[in-house]
Amino acid sequence: MSYINPVNCADRPAGAFLAPQEAGQTKKIGDVILDVRNISLRFGGVKALTDISFDVREHEVRSIIGPNGAGKSSMLNCINGVYAQQEGSITFRGRTFKHMNSRAVAEMGIARTFQNLALFKGMSVIENIMTGRNLFMKSNLLLQALRLGPAGREEVRHREFVEHIVDFLEIQQHRSTPVGQLPYGLQKRVDLGRALAMEPKMLLLDEPMAGMNVEEKQDMCRFILDINDEFGTTVVLIEHDMGVVMDISDRVVVLDYGKKIGDGTPDEVRNNEDVINAYLGNSH
Numbered sequence: 001m002s003y004i005n006p007v008n009c010a011d012r013p014a015g016a017f018l019a020p021q022e023a024g025q026t027k028k029i030g031d032v033i034l035d036v037r038n039i040s041l042r043f044g045g046v047k048a049l050t051d052i053s054f055d056v057r058e059h060e061v062r063s064i065i066g067p068n069g070a071g072k073s074s075m076l077n078c079i080n081g082v083y084a085q086q087e088g089s090i091t092f093r094g095r096t097f098k099h100m101n102s103r104a105v106a107e108m109g110i111a112r113t114f115q116n117l118a119l120f121k122g123m124s125v126i127e128n129i130m131t132g133r134n135l136f137m138k139s140n141l142l143l144q145a146l147r148l149g150p151a152g153r154e155e156v157r158h159r160e161f162v163e164h165i166v167d168f169l170e171i172q173q174h175r176s177t178p179v180g181q182l183p184y185g186l187q188k189r190v191d192l193g194r195a196l197a198m199e200p201k202m203l204l205l206d207e208p209m210a211g212m213n214v215e216e217k218q219d220m221c222r223f224i225l226d227i228n229d230e231f232g233t234t235v236v237l238i239e240h241d242m243g244v245v246m247d248i249s250d251r252v253v254v255l256d257y258g259k260k261i262g263d264g265t266p267d268e269v270r271n272n273e274d275v276i277n278a279y280l281g282n283s284h
C-alpha cells in the first residue's frame with residue numbers, strides 16, 4: 001500500500017525515465033486484446049468497482065491510476081480471476097468470460113506481478129523463476145522430483161528458458177541466492193522474471209516500482225519497455241509515480257472511489273479537470 005505523492009515527482013522532467021532514443025519513439029499499436037465491460041465488484045457494503053469499462057490494445061502500455069482504495073488492484077484481480085465481479089464481462093483475445101480461475105487465465109496468456117511480492121524467500125532466484133514454468137510442465141510431480149526420463153529433459157529445456165530471463169533481467173550474479181537475501185528492488189525484478197517465465201501475451205504489473213529508489217525505478221522502466229518492445233508483450237500497469245506513468249504509458253485509465261473518472265493519453269489525462277481535482281492536483 002505504498003503511495004508516492006505525485007506532487008513529489010513534479011520536478012522531474014518528462015522523459016526522465018527514458019533513454020533519449022526511447023523518448024518520443026513511435027510504435028505500432030494493434031487491435032483490442034482486452035475488453036473490460038461494465039465491471040461492478042462489491043465486498044458486502046463496499047463498492048470496490050462500479051460499472052467500469054475500458055479496453056487495452058495489443059502492444060500498449062496501459063496504466064491504471066488513482067488514489068489509495070480507488071479499486072486498481074481489485075480491477076487486476078477481476079481480470080486475472082482472483083476476484084469474481086458481480087456484474088460485467090471480460091473479453092481477452094476474442095474470448096469472453098465472466099469469471100475464470102487464475103490458472104485458466106494464465107493459460108490464456110495473462111501473467112501478473114503482485115504489490116506484495118509473492119515469492120518463495122528461502123528459494124533461489126532460479127527456483128523462483130522456475131515456478132513460472134509450472135504451467136508448461138507436462139510430466140507428473142514424482143518424475144519431476146526424481147528428474148527421470150522425459151521429466152529430466154523437460155526440466156533442462158525449462159531451465160534454459162529461465163536462464164535467458166535471468167540474463168535479460170541482469171540478475172546473473174544472484175541466480176543461486178535465496179530471494180529473501182536480495183535487496184527489495186532485485187526481489188521485484190525476480191517477481192517480474194517469474195511472470196515472464198509464463199510467456200504471457202499480457203503482463204499485469206501491480207506497483208512494480210513501489211519502494212524503489214530512482215535508479216531502481218529507471219532500471220525497472222527500462223525492463224518494462226524492453227519487454228513491451230522486444231517481446232511485443234502488452235502491459236497493464238498500476239503505478240503511483242506519475243513521472244513513470246506519464247513517461248511510459250500509451251494510455252491511462254483513472255479510477256476514484258471505484259468509478260472511472262478519466263481515460264486517454266497521458267496528455268489528455270493530465271489535463272482532465274476531474275482527474276486533477278481527485279488525484280493529480282494542480283502541479284500537472
Ligand SMILES: Nc1ncnc2c1ncn2[C@@H]1O[C@H](COP(=O)(O)OP(=O)(O)OP(=O)(O)O)[C@@H](O)[C@H]1O
Nearest residue numbers: 001043046048066067068069070071072073074075
Ligand atoms: N478482499 C477484500 N475484502 C474487502 N474489501 C476489499 C477487498 N479487496 C479490496 N477491498 C476494498 O475495495 C476497495 C478498493 O481496494 P483496492 O485495493 O482495489 O484499491 P487500490 O486502488 O488498489 O488501492 P492501493 O493504491 O492502496 O493499493 C477498498 O475500499 C478496499 O478496502
